[in-house]
Amino acid sequence: MTNEHLQRVARFQEKLKVLGVQGAMITQNVDLYYFTGSMQTGYCFIPAEGEPVFYVRRSVARAQEEAAVHTRPLGSFRAFGAELVQAYPQLAPQAGGPAPQLAAEFDVLPVQQLQRLQSVLPHVEWKDGSAAIRETRMIKSPSELICIREAARVIDAAFEDAMTVLQPGITELELMSRIEYAIRRQGHLGIMRMRGYNQEIITGMVGAGSAAATPTYFDGPAGGLGLSPAAPQSASRRPIAAGEPILIDIGCCIGGYVIDQTRTVVLGALPDHLKRAYDTAEHILRRTEVMLKPGTGCEQLYLQSLELAEEAGLSAHFMGYGDDQVKFLGHGIGLEIDELPVLARGFRYALEPGMVIAIEPKFTFPGEGVVGIENSYLITESGFEKLTTTREGLICLE
Template sequence: MADKAECNRRIVLLQERLKTGGIDGALLIYPIDIYYYAATRQNSALWIPADGPPRLMVRKSLSRAEAESTVETITPFPSGKNWPEIIGSEFRRIGLTYDVLPLQQFNFYGKILPNREFVDISALLRELRSVKSTWELERMRHSGRELSSVFAEIPEFLRPGMREIDLSAEFEYRARKRGWEGYVRMRAFNQELFQGLAVAGQSAASPGFFDGAVTGRGLSAAAPHGASTAIIDNNVPIMVDYTGVFDGYLVDMTRLFVFGALPPRVQEAFDVALKIQGELAGALVPGAICSDLFTRASEMAVAAGFGDNFMGVPGEQAKFVGHGVGLELDEMPVLALGFNVPLVENQTIAIEPKFVFPGVGVAGIENTFAVGTQGGEKLTPLPDSLVRL
């Protein structure tokens, strides 16, 4: 949990940007945004004026919010008639996060705060949150070390004849014993993820809804992501792709395993994935343009003869090769076409060049890096090599 100095620093940065944009204050109702600024995830709303102290208004649990939060003014959630008094008429332009604000909630606040202008500050908040403080980076390094330690144990329990679900259950059991929180929070609409995936062979190459390269078959049409009940065979690629979530902060990581040997084309694709990751990691410096990095990765995949398999099932590929991580899995920035913005020092990005071969399996690698002046700092400290069992 962030301390008062850390949260106050974040609030000051937000207030400076609100003033620059001519916005009188920000009203936050999304739990992770509230946690970021107030150090509590209790059911509440957070009012941050462009000038002056913030106010946290709690539905439940007030007592826990009072014990956890760094905000000084904490009150019960007010009735609708009291809101105009709390957010006075002098606050005309109010920022809301439209990307995660249900229409019902928008209408509610529009009704209790009449004659105000609401403006979207989603991009502003995501930009501010993308740059990690020294305090946040240390949490993410810790998450990386803990997750890597669980990955390092996989050869102890992965055996031929296991089902994918058995592998995932053993991995998750060991991670939970280490204090893994398990909440894989995603901001994108209609996306969800159950902690990670352990998939093998043709089951791993199943197409699916998830906005990523590899989806897996899952357990049913209602849960079509991740491990299935399929048996793990010899000589097929086994991909384990999990997040590590400790003290709220997550890292993302993938390693490849095999009993025997990979099919030659899959082995070649894995070697290309390592080269792409190395190229991009070295280029994670302030000022590098995100879309250029995606183009570089895509060109390397095409040159190696794997363009149709890069980042997903042919014809259904994910449109990125790296994504920001932190309190959420899908933070900014994104290494993707159209994302023509420069990297900033201390942004944290999961780079995941992967290849999908229908009917055969998947190959790839993923690590989380922090943008630095000398290139990306690897936050998931485990060798990247294929593990042969």
């Protein structure tokens, strides 16, 4: 096992002990990659104490090449329970004793998959280990930061390239396609992975004027009109016009890791009230930065942003409009776009070195558009490092 994967497993095992379980069964592709270094399909069993084993269904050969942990071919699934008990005697049924308990990813694991596990380990009691996994992944290592920094570089270049073709009449979809083409050639996976059920993000959105302000199901402050009811978010076929806010909320996935950033652009000039709202978004970001250091509560950052929006008289427009407002200011990023911590009510985490957080104050004006800014930040020992490299400020083009 590499030192890095050893540390990931060890940090997770501490949490498993707190949960009081004998181990965890990891099944989701992203979690498997995090703990094993391979995204092949199978089951990685991580005992609360001892060495994990990655039981691989397919491709065994490839997992053996890629994985940092010990791998074994899964073989017949029916025999998997017996094989596990042999390798990990602590999973054996205890006559008269309490049932062994195991954790699984209840936030992403489909019911059918849990039932399959129950069928081969019928005496085991299953518990939700989602939070333990997400909390382990919340703190990034230097090697993870290398990927995120590279993603920041790639998205910045694509953004600047897009600025060279942005002109009245180009559609949101054309501009989005151009950005996607640029990042894909640089090694973007094609999507940013997202953990939330039913949530889907391709590359974020280019949204201008009223289209950007169209509400949608997506759990973010700006939805977008999209292409049809079957793709009801992000870029639409609407042509971009002068004088309207163009929200470019984009990211990419390089080496498995995402970056997330937003800039507001206008062809010509914005109406005063939108300009003022944009300035308020930047002001909120600056005031948030002041507090970005170990110890600050995540909830506190959100509450401060609510206050600042209220002071500006923009509460109704903050992070969406009316019924469609979302209740957060930012979110962790890493292998997925919706990681911990969330800057929102009820998230009691204090900032810690190694957290990477996208912070995105935005204001929505129905019929007019969305304005705002978003940077991704690393929390350091002494404060923060801004990972987003794209120029800031309202970007006004001729």
